[in-house]
Amino acid sequence: MTSGRAAYSLLPAELKLTGDEQRAVDAGPRPPFRITRHWLSLLNGAADDPLRRQVIPTTAEQIRGAGELTDPLGEKAHSPLPRLIRRYADRALVVVTGRCALYCRYCFRRRLTGDDFGDITDKQVEAISIWLAKNREVKELLLSGGDPLTLNNRRLLKLIDRFRTARPDIVLRLATRMPIVEPGRITRSLVRGLGRRRPLWIVIQANHPRELSTEALCSIERLQRRGLPVINQAVLLRGVNDDVEVLEELSRALVSAGVKPYYLFQGDLAEGTNHFRLPLDEARRLTEELRSRVSGLAMPVFAVDLPGGGGKVLLGTDHVLGRTDKGWKLRTPDGLEGLYPDPP
Numbered sequence: 265m266t267s268g269r270a271a272y273s274l275l276p277a278e279l280k281l282t283g284d285e286q287r288a289v290d291a292g293p294r295p296p297f298r299i300t301r302h303w304l305s306l307l308n309g310a311a312d313d314p315l316r317r318q319v320i321p322t323t324a325e326q327i328r329g330a331g332e333l334t335d336p337l338g339e340k341a342h343s344p345l346p347r348l349i350r351r352y353a354d355r356a357l358v359v360v361t362g363r364c365a366l367y368c369r370y371c372f373r374r375r376l377t378g379d380d381f382g383d384i385t386d387k388q389v390e391a392i393s394i395w396l397a398k399n400r401e402v403k404e405l406l407l408s409g410g411d412p413l414t415l416n417n418r419r420l421l422k423l424i425d426r427f428r429t430a431r432p433d434i435v436l437r438l439a440t441r442m443p444i445v446e447p448g449r450i451t452r453s454l455v456r457g458l459g460r461r462r463p464l465w466i467v468i469q470a471n472h473p474r475e476l477s478t479e480a481l482c483s484i485e486r487l488q489r490r491g492l493p494v495i496n497q498a499v500l501l502r503g504v505n506d507d508v509e510v511l512e513e514l515s516r517a518l519v520s521a522g523v524k525p526y527y528l529f530q531g532d533l534a535e536g537t538n539h540f541r542l543p544l545d546e547a548r549r550l551t552e553e554l555r556s557r558v559s560g561l562a563m564p565v566f567a568v569d570l571p572g573g574g575g576k577v578l579l580g581t582d583h584v585l586g587r588t589d590k591g592w593k594l595r596t597p598d599g600l601e602g603l604y605p606d607p608p
């Protein structure tokens with residue numbers, strides 16, 4: 265793993281903080297401050313740079329907003345084993361590690377992201393494997409964290425192999441920001457190893473089109489060439505991508521790179537993230553505007569996780585206006601209305 269060399273937990277000399285950012289860093293935020301050299305190279309120097317906002321702490325994080333929770337998705341209550349979360353009948357998620365190459369200031373799992381949560385142990389991998397073998401209705405396993413690619417190749421591939429041995433049929437999803445924040449981590453030996461362990465989907469997170477740097481696009485292509493499908497989950501963030509032009513540019517750039525924009529998430533009620541969240545009506549207007557501009561391929565599903573647990577709720581505008589005696593009254597994203605009759 266390269267993040268030890270390629271990431272800064274102390275302030276790099278070329279990064280000049282504002283007074284507010286300095287106070288936030290001095291206060292010892294959670295998750296801690298960490299930035300990769302690659303991300304640093306993408307910053308444009310402006311105090312309101314959307315990429316800066318995602319990674320540099322501010323004192324706004326010290327304010328607990330109304331309804332904010334330490335565990336906004338109620339994951340602890342849905343954890344049959346240490347590091348295993350199951351909120352749906354057919355899926356489960358493994359928190360492989362608490363570490364990330366850099367720490368996003370809006371992270372909803374901030375209660376455990378950071379170095380102190382550590383990596384999954386062999387004993388925990390074994391317990392989860394036995395659980396998987398018994399719970400055969402679980403069809404997809406998400407490897408998440410933290411960022412699983414902070415593990416070295418040997419440990420990562422070994423744990424994938426153990427899960428595969430327990431359940432040869434299971435579909436794996438690996439959630440990682442590495443291709444975007446530390447593209448050099450996507451080495452030939454890593455993609456060779458992952459490519460041999462399909463079916464395996466790579467779920468990346470890019471929130472702004474400037475994150476799709478030349479290096480990031482090359483790392484994505486390396487994965488795709490090994491037959492690994494890459495999809496993107498973005499978070500709707502105030503001051504980062506709360507602009508339809510930015511969302512459209514992001515979606516088009518992803519589709520051009522062969523990456524499906526999968527989800528766009530409304531911000532979760534994680535402590536200290538109020539300054540990143542949009543009111544839901546504003547967020548819905550924005551995503552409807554996006555829907556009227558791009559194809560279905562380029563349109564992510566807009567969703568939110570129910571606070572406290574319960575799962576995802578899709579937030580798109582309902583295009584079914586009602587039923588008449590002639591059929592269903594429907595409206596397109598462009599505002600055109602029409603009727604769709606039921607079979608006689």
Ligand code: SF4
Nearest residue numbers: 364367368371410441
């Ligand atoms: S990479 Fe993911 S887990 Fe890590 S801090 Fe960012 S959002 Fe949280």
